[in-house]
Amino acid sequence: MLCVGKKSYFAAAVCIITVTSMLAVSYLRLQTLSHQPKIIQEGRRCRGKIANSTITALKGNKTFIISPYFDDRESKVTRLIGIVHHKDVTQLYCWFCCQHNGKMYVSKAKIDVHSDRFGFPYGAADIVCLEPENCDPTHVSIHQSPHGNIDQLPRFEIKNRKAETFSVDFTVCISAMFGNYNNVLQFIQSMEMYKILGVQKVVIYKNNCSHLMDKVLKFYTEEGTVEVIPWPINSHLRVSSEWYFMQDGTHIGYYGQITALNDCIYRNMERSKFVVLNDADEIILPLKHPNWKTMMNSLQEQNPGTGVFLFENHIFPETVSSGMFNISSWNTVPGVNILQHVYREPDRKDVINPRKMIVDPRKVIQTSVHSVLHAYGNSANVPMDVALIYHCRKALQRDLPRESLIRDTTLWRYNSSLIMNVNKVLSQTMLQAQK
Structure with a gap:
């Protein structure tokens, strides 16, 4: 649609706002789609060594995982509590293996470094990944790439999967x-x-x-x-x-x-x-x-x-x-x-x-x-x-x-x-x- 005709300021303003809004919605939709889980492998067993340390270092990318937790307060996500370098860690992916169908999903993580770093290069971070539908994964692996072999990566048990009564x-x-x-x-x-x-x-x-x-x-x-x-x-x-x-x-x-x-x-x-x-x-x-x-x-x-x-x-x-x-x-x-x-x-x-x-x-x-x-x-x-x-x-x-x-x-x-x-x-x- 072209903004022509009387060339009024009002019409021009409406046009600009409309186009800007459409671009913003498109950008947000692309961002959402980029974080959606995608199937990358099928018909395989879930592999990887189960992590049992409180703090687990991921090789070569300045990331340390404490533990992942299931969080469905807004949408079904796995929220990993971790420590990352606030500048150098820009891209991480969650690898979910669904036991019931043997499908492997990859989900791009949102990395949210906590604002209270107090000037230190490393800080607490939430590493948040959307979970695949109809899966309810029990474990997750973290990698800096959506491609490759993760058989040697640690697998982390996702806690809080089942709601409990307060003990x-x-x-x-x-x-x-x-x-x-x-x-x-x-x-x-x-x-x-x-x-x-x-x-x-x-x-x-x-x-x-x-x-x-x-x-x-x-x-x-x-x-x-x-x-x-x-x-x-x-x-x-x-x-x-x-x-x-x-x-x-x-x-x-x-x-x-x-x-x-x-x-x-x-x-x-x-x-x-x-x-x-x-x-x-x-x-x-x-x-x-x-x-x-x-x-x-x-x-x-x-x-x-x-x-x-x-x-x-x-x-x-x-x-x-x-x-x-x-x-x-x-x-x-x-x-x-x-x-x-x-x-x-x-x-x-x-x-x-x-x-x-x-x-x-x-x-x-x-x-x-x-x-x-x-x-x-x-x-x-x-x-x-x-x-x-x-x-x-x-x-x-x-x-x-x-x-x-x-x-x-x-x-x-x-x-x-x-x-x-x-x-x-x-x-x-x-x-x-x-x-």
Whole structure:
């Protein structure tokens, strides 16, 4: 159609808009078609070695696969949680083998590098592929080409294929344990506080820790509370213990913490009603409710349609002691006794306290450390008079005199149960000193 005649500006504008719209629709249609699965082989058995490592490097293309997950919240896709070089990895393909008919499908992946890279060359990524119809593949292989022989490529089991009923209400995700972690006493106290507050499962991405800490992890694993995910990321990349890039030749920040958190959300999407994202030295303390279950019931009633609840972090310096709860049998156990630290730093002018989260995992698409990047539904900041994060660590405001700190004994509400439970764990792990 030609835009002729009266040559009016209006007609010309309509013409331009129409043509532009047609081109845009055509482009989007081509993009969609390019990502549709295509049959490339028929009448063959599914081959390839099943991957069983937490982190699997793909040869020669700066890509590391953690795990694939089935995701049908919008359309039927396989979403692989991975780590990629943000510039150099531009093209990947999912190879699906359908057991029931022997057909091999290839689907071009959408590579979505998370925005929170903090300057590092490698970052967390979602590698998303449309699944073939009438197949429900159980495994997927990843390759940089839609052609070739993939018999030697690793095959990854696609998790979350079957919807499950929730086996737990709360799962805590802790990432990543590194630096020969040896804060044993505080770790045990955190675990026991989580259990008092209603947690049934704690998932820990472990890079390394001390021998004593390993003993404690073994106890909690056998008890059924802890699931340890090996996290040997420094076998693949030069890792930084900082969260921001310092031009020091490292590849990824804070031992790949963001990747681990995203994997933990998808790993627990079908089995946990809520997922809690915090560190081992952080405890979300409810002020108006006895536990997390009643707190979250109340918060959900007040915030319908909300899937992300953010809690404000407050520092309780480990260098300032109340003098209370100096339990002699704990003195030989490495680590901090949180019951002794009930003085918190005041808010700083023009400084926003970071937050950690309790989320409905089925409403989260991508998360960072202090907020979600993409989600279905709303996020809500939880007021400090409802709950706060007790974070016992080194002081941030180091020059503050003791009288400038705020005495906050909320933690002591749980002291009887906490002391009894910690003593039980110490006795069973043979860490308690001889009386």
